[in-house]
Amino acid sequence: MPRLLGVDIPNDKKTHISLTYLYGVGHNVARELCHKAGVDPVKKARDLAEDELGRLAALLERDYVVEGPLRRQTAQSISRLRDIGSYRGLRHRRGLPVRGQRTKTNARTRKGPKKTVAGKKGVKDLR
Amino acid sequence: MSRSLKKGPYVDPKVYMKVQKQQESGGSEPIKTWARACTIVPEFVGVVFMVHNGKAHIKVQVTEDMVGHKLGEFAPTRTFRGHGGKGKR
Numbered sequence: 001m002p003r004l005l006g007v008d009i010p011n012d013k014k015t016h017i018s019l020t021y022l023y024g025v026g027h028n029v030a031r032e033l034c035h036k037a038g039v040d041p042v043k044k045a046r047d048l049a050e051d052e053l054g055r056l057a058a059l060l061e062r063d064y065v066v067e068g069p070l071r072r073q074t075a076q077s078i079s080r081l082r083d084i085g086s087y088r089g090l091r092h093r094r095g096l097p098v099r100g101q102r103t104k105t106n107a108r109t110r111k112g113p114k115k116t117v118a119g120k121k122g123v124k125d126l127r
Numbered sequence: 128m129s130r131s132l133k134k135g136p137y138v139d140p141k142v143y144m145k146v147q148k149q150q151e152s153g154g155s156e157p158i159k160t161w162a163r164a165c166t167i168v169p170e171f172v173g174v175v176f177m178v179h180n181g182k183a184h185i186k187v188q189v190t191e192d193m194v195g196h197k198l199g200e201f202a203p204t205r206t207f208r209g210h211g212g213k214g215k216r
Contacts, residue, residue, distance in 0.1 A: 084193050087200045
């Protein structure tokens with residue numbers, strides 16, 4: 001399997017799909033990369049030549065923020081919001097939705113699995 | 128949807144005037160304001176505001192990181208006292 005940027009080993013799918021296995025590379029960026037590096041996007045990743053891989057890696061390193069640095073960037077942005085005591089930082093701290101979504105229902109992605117409260121309306125019906 | 132760039136950031140004219148006045152005179156007295164929607168511009172760094180949250184004025188010391196945010200973001204309007212009764216009482 002080909003190796004890109006050290007650890008990541010996209011599998012033997014078409015190149016433009018395979019590249020999306022990198023954190024920070026979606027379909028758009030993947031296609032862009034193929035185009036810029038002059039790689040056929042529908043060629044299987046395992047058939048990529050050494051120089052093609054090199055060009056992809058060089059592009060990624062030069063023009064894009066992916067993987068570790070991207071994760072760090074995101075974490076830093078969040079911790080900045082926390083540190084300045086803004087409303088958005090507060091929401092991050094509490095693990096609640098940040099962008100004004102309702103929390104009466106839904107918001108399960110942020111809040112995690114349901115915690116059933118005894119005696120609340122509807123609890124009996126659940127049983 | 129974010130604000131049109133054409134318009135530039137919204138900065139409350141009265142607040143801006145007060146900040147400028149303070150910087151001329153060199154005072155550092157808190158500026159009481161209700162203008163929660165006012166964007167914090169670089170000139171505000173170091174100034175102390177008292178931002179209204181609907182009930183009281185919350186002290187906000189502006190730092191460099193706060194530039195680009197709005198004054199209201201630093202004065203929460205809700206107090207969550209927690210759910211549940213029996214167990215706590």
